[in-house]
Amino acid sequence: MQWTRAQISIIAVVAVTSFMGTFLISSVNIALPAIERDFGLDAVSLSWVITSFLLATAMFLLPVGRLGDLKGVRRLFKFGVLVFTLSSLACGLAPSGFWLILFRYVQGVGAAFTSTTGPAILVSAFLPRHRGRVLGLAVSAVYLGLAFGPFAGGLLTQYLGWRSIFLVATFFGGIAVLVAYLFLGKDEMRQEKPAQIAFGGTIFYMLGLVALVYGSAHIDKPLGWLLMGAGSFALLGFWWMESRSTAPVIDTRLFTRNRLFAFSNLAALINYSATFAIVFLLSLYLQKIQSLSPRDAGTILIAQPIMMAIFSPLAGRLSDRIQPRYLATLGMSMCTLGLGAFAFLAESTPIGLIVALLVWVGLGFAFFSSPNMNTIMSSVDKSQYGLASGSAATMRVLGQIVSMTIATLFFAAMLGGEAVEQVSDALFLKVVKWGFISFSLISVLGIYFSYNRGQIKR
Known part of the structure; x- marks a missing residue:
C-alpha cells in the first residue's frame, strides 16, 4: 500500500497529538510532588491539576464530535491543536496553582477537539480496508505516550523542573500546528445546507x-x-x-437501534473502567509494599503500555481481515484474567510475576482497543464519523473517571481518611485486593458486550 504525502501528513499530525495527550497525563502525575512544593497546594487542589484536564475533555468530546460532522472535522482539528499548544505554553508559565488548574482545563478543551476529530479525519482519508491499520497506528501513539510519560516526566522534572514538561509539549504542539495548517487541507464542500444543532x-x-x-x-x-x-x-x-x-448533539438512535455501535461503546466504557486504575494501584503497591523508588516503579509499569504500543497496529491490521468482535473479546478476556490475578498480590509477590501480568494485560488491551475502535467507526455512515469518534473518546474518558472513582471509594471506605504511608501493609493489600476483584467482575460484563455486538458488514 502506497500513501500520498497528504495521507502521511494526516497520520503524522494525528499521531503526534494522540501521543502528547497521554504523555502529559502520565508525565504530569510524576511531577505532582514538585508542583505541590512550588505552589503550596493541598491534596484536593493538587488532584485538580489532573482532574481539570480530564473533566474538560469529557465535557467537550460529544459536542465537538457533532459539530465536526456539520462544520468540518479538519477545521476543528486545527483549532484544537492551536488551543492545546498555546495552553501548554501557558501551563509552563503559570504563576500560581489556580492559573495552572485553569490552563490545564483549557488544555483539556484543546485535547477534546483533537481526540474527537482525529480518528474521523483518518478514516475519511483512507480506504475502508485500511481503517484498522491506520487506527492501530493512532492507538499505538496513545500508548507510546503512556509508556514514555513516566520515564521522561521523571527525568525532566528532576533535571529541568516540572515546567519543562509543558514546554516540551509546546514544542511538539508547534510542530503539529505547522504540519496541520500546511498539509491537512480543508474539509470537502457540502452541497446541502448545514443542519442546526x-x-x-x-x-x-x-x-x-x-x-x-x-x-x-x-x-x-x-x-x-x-x-x-x-x-x-x-x-x-x-x-x-x-x-x-x-x-x-448526539443521535440517541445510534445507541437504541444500532447494536453494533452501542455494544462496542459499552465495551469500551467497561474496559477503561476496569483497567485505568491499574497503574494507580500498582504504583502505590510497588513503592509501599515492595519498597521500590519512583524511578524503578515507573520502569516496571512501562511494561503494560509498551505491549499496547507494539501490538495495537498488528491487532488493527488483523481486524481488517478477521471479524473485530473475536479479537476484542479475546483481548477483554485476557484483561479479565490479568485483573483477577492482581487481586492475589502479596508482600512476597516476585517482581518478575508482576511484569509478566502487566505484559499479559497490555497485550489483552491491544487486542481489544484497535479492533473495537475499528468496529465503532465502521458501524456508522461517513456523515457520522465525528460523532462516532467523539463517542468513543467520551467512553474512554468516562471510563477513566469511573475507574478512579472506584479506587477512591475503597480508599475512603477502608483507610478512614489516613494517608497510604500511615496504614499497615496488610490493610493496604486488602484495599488492593478488593479493588482488583471489583475491576475483574466489571470486565466480565465487558466480555458479554464485546462478543454479542454482532458482525461488521465489509
Whole structure:
C-alpha cells in the first residue's frame, strides 16, 4: 500500500497529538510532588491539576464530535491543536496553582477537539480496508505516550523542573500546528445546507459531568453522594432531551437501534473502567509494599503500555481481515484474567510475576482497543464519523473517571481518611485486593458486550 504525502501528513499530525495527550497525563502525575512544593497546594487542589484536564475533555468530546460532522472535522482539528499548544505554553508559565488548574482545563478543551476529530479525519482519508491499520497506528501513539510519560516526566522534572514538561509539549504542539495548517487541507464542500444543532441538552450533560467528578472527589462525605446523584439525574435529563430533539448533539438512535455501535461503546466504557486504575494501584503497591523508588516503579509499569504500543497496529491490521468482535473479546478476556490475578498480590509477590501480568494485560488491551475502535467507526455512515469518534473518546474518558472513582471509594471506605504511608501493609493489600476483584467482575460484563455486538458488514 502506497500513501500520498497528504495521507502521511494526516497520520503524522494525528499521531503526534494522540501521543502528547497521554504523555502529559502520565508525565504530569510524576511531577505532582514538585508542583505541590512550588505552589503550596493541598491534596484536593493538587488532584485538580489532573482532574481539570480530564473533566474538560469529557465535557467537550460529544459536542465537538457533532459539530465536526456539520462544520468540518479538519477545521476543528486545527483549532484544537492551536488551543492545546498555546495552553501548554501557558501551563509552563503559570504563576500560581489556580492559573495552572485553569490552563490545564483549557488544555483539556484543546485535547477534546483533537481526540474527537482525529480518528474521523483518518478514516475519511483512507480506504475502508485500511481503517484498522491506520487506527492501530493512532492507538499505538496513545500508548507510546503512556509508556514514555513516566520515564521522561521523571527525568525532566528532576533535571529541568516540572515546567519543562509543558514546554516540551509546546514544542511538539508547534510542530503539529505547522504540519496541520500546511498539509491537512480543508474539509470537502457540502452541497446541502448545514443542519442546526440544539445545544440546550448539552448544558445538562456538562453540569452532570461536573457534579459527578466533583462529587467523586468527596465520595467519603454526604455532599459527594448528593452531587453524584444530582449529576446522574442531569445526565438522564440530557439523554431525555436529546431523544426528543430535532437537532440533537448526539443521535440517541445510534445507541437504541444500532447494536453494533452501542455494544462496542459499552465495551469500551467497561474496559477503561476496569483497567485505568491499574497503574494507580500498582504504583502505590510497588513503592509501599515492595519498597521500590519512583524511578524503578515507573520502569516496571512501562511494561503494560509498551505491549499496547507494539501490538495495537498488528491487532488493527488483523481486524481488517478477521471479524473485530473475536479479537476484542479475546483481548477483554485476557484483561479479565490479568485483573483477577492482581487481586492475589502479596508482600512476597516476585517482581518478575508482576511484569509478566502487566505484559499479559497490555497485550489483552491491544487486542481489544484497535479492533473495537475499528468496529465503532465502521458501524456508522461517513456523515457520522465525528460523532462516532467523539463517542468513543467520551467512553474512554468516562471510563477513566469511573475507574478512579472506584479506587477512591475503597480508599475512603477502608483507610478512614489516613494517608497510604500511615496504614499497615496488610490493610493496604486488602484495599488492593478488593479493588482488583471489583475491576475483574466489571470486565466480565465487558466480555458479554464485546462478543454479542454482532458482525461488521465489509
